[in-house]
Amino acid sequence: xxxTFQPCPMCSxxxxxxxxSTVVMGARPNPGESPYGDFSVENLFQVSGWxxxxxxxxxILVEECWKVRLDWAEKNGLNR
Numbered sequence: 001x002x003x004t005f006q007p008c009p010m011c012s013x014x015x016x017x018x019x020x021s022t023v024v025m026g027a028r029p030n031p032g033e034s035p036y037g038d039f040s041v042e043n044l045f046q047v048s049g050w051x052x053x054x055x056x057x058x059x060i061l062v063e064e065c066w067k068v069r070l071d072w073a074e075k076n077g078l079n080r
Contacts, residue, residue: 004065026065
């Protein structure tokens with residue numbers, strides 16, 4: 001699965017049960033700005049016993065992914 005931003009907890013759960021073996025993601029929320037606290041997909045996979053079943057690749061085109069997210073937020077009136 002390729003994603004511009006870290007999947008939310010619900011999406012991460014869907015990733016686990018769907019059989020996806022690799023998650024490639026760009027950006028992550030800034031510390032303190034996530035509605036899910038200090039959630040990370042790696043932590044969820046670890047505490048669920050899935051860390052050996054799903055490879056997580058991070059840091060791919062981070063700045064470009066942030067731009068996509070910020071552009072989307074602006075178009076949808078979600079700027080802070």
